[in-house]
Amino acid sequence: MVVLELSEQDVNRLFRALADATRRDIVRRTLVTDISVSQLADSYEMSFAAVQKHIAVLEEAHLVTKAARGRERMVRGNLVRIRQAQRLLDHFEELWRSRMERLDSLLAEGSPDSPDT
Amino acid sequence: MVVLELSEQDVNRLFRALADATRRDIVRRTLVTDISVSQLADSYEMSFAAVQKHIAVLEEAHLVTKAARGRERMVRGNLVRIRQAQRLLDHFEELWRSRMERLDSLLAEGSPDSPDT
DNA sequence: GTAATATACAATCAAATGGTTGTATTAGAG
DNA sequence: CTCTAATACAACCATTTGATTGTATATTAC
Numbered sequence: 001m002v003v004l005e006l007s008e009q010d011v012n013r014l015f016r017a018l019a020d021a022t023r024r025d026i027v028r029r030t031l032v033t034d035i036s037v038s039q040l041a042d043s044y045e046m047s048f049a050a051v052q053k054h055i056a057v058l059e060e061a062h063l064v065t066k067a068a069r070g071r072e073r074m075v076r077g078n079l080v081r082i083r084q085a086q087r088l089l090d091h092f093e094e095l096w097r098s099r100m101e102r103l104d105s106l107l108a109e110g111s112p113d114s115p116d117t
Numbered sequence: 118m119v120v121l122e123l124s125e126q127d128v129n130r131l132f133r134a135l136a137d138a139t140r141r142d143i144v145r146r147t148l149v150t151d152i153s154v155s156q157l158a159d160s161y162e163m164s165f166a167a168v169q170k171h172i173a174v175l176e177e178a179h180l181v182t183k184a185a186r187g188r189e190r191m192v193r194g195n196l197v198r199i200r201q202a203q204r205l206l207d208h209f210e211e212l213w214r215s216r217m218e219r220l221d222s223l224l225a226e227g228s229p230d231s232p233d234t
Numbered sequence: 235g236t237a238a239t240a241t242a243c244a245a246t247c248a249a250a251t252g253g254t255t256g257t258a259t260t261a262g263a264g
Numbered sequence: 265c266t267c268t269a270a271t272a273c274a275a276c277c278a279t280t281t282g283a284t285t286g287t288a289t290a291t292t293a294c
Binding site for chain 1: 239240241242243
Binding site: 031 | 125128129130136137145150194199200202208209212213215
């Protein structure tokens with residue numbers, strides 16, 4: 001089992017890439033179907049180059065990949081990276097759970113001055 | 118059941134707030150225990166005001182809340198918002214699943230020229 | 235081969251971000 | 265009451281971001 005090690009930089013890029021509505025839309029659409037760069041560009045009220053840049057940001061975050069097909073570049077969403085993001089959020093949940101457990105044990109022992117010593 | 122409606126702006130702020138290592142660390146720590154602004158500020162190699170700003174970003178994203186306790190402001194991580202982020206990512210998963218289902222049905226029918234018509 | 239389409243990429247620019255220092259306010263300690 | 269600790273907030277600055285236009289390259293269509 002691969003212990004996927006995301007660097008802090010990687011995590012920064014990952015969440016940053018998700019922090020834009022256009023980019024989230026591109027990810028959603030390319031998770032469902034491969035779409036060419038120009039097809040994507042046609043859908044948004046901005047220049048071709050702007051959409052290109054958004055795709056580049058997503059690529060650097062590994063949220064999409066591009067594959068040449070003739071003169072087109074087909075963009076495909078990468079679910080693996082989404083799952084890695086989910087894992088990161090799961091970890092936050094676990095931390096919170098640890099707080100609950102501590103509070104629980106305090107309550108169970110009727111708030112002694114130092115539980116577990 | 119509350120259909121938590123996050124605006125695109127809200128989602129932008131949420132993921133953007135998570136796209137910084139210091140801020141993620143603050144969220145982690147305040148999910149485990151409430152910590153004052155100055156206690157947090159002491160932990161990082163930057164000015165008090167810089168940490169204050171990071172906390173402000175987290176507050177706007179509703180990832181933490183602040184509560185006055187005397188002259189201190191106790192910062193507490195907000196798990197609800199983390200879960201909302203998880204929900205958003207879950208939705209991406211579902212989209213991907215729809216692609217798989219379509220591919221499955223195509224394979225099952227041996228790639229007819231127009232399945233389902 | 236030539237024209238049109240799809241993409242890549244550089245230069246530029248305004249706005250947002252992430253940091254700083256300095257000043258003001260508020261609450262607790264002595 | 266006075267001093268100090270904790271916070272708030274404004275002003276400033278360098279860098280990054282998100283967008284633009286313009287130019288170059290590659291592939292398909294005719």
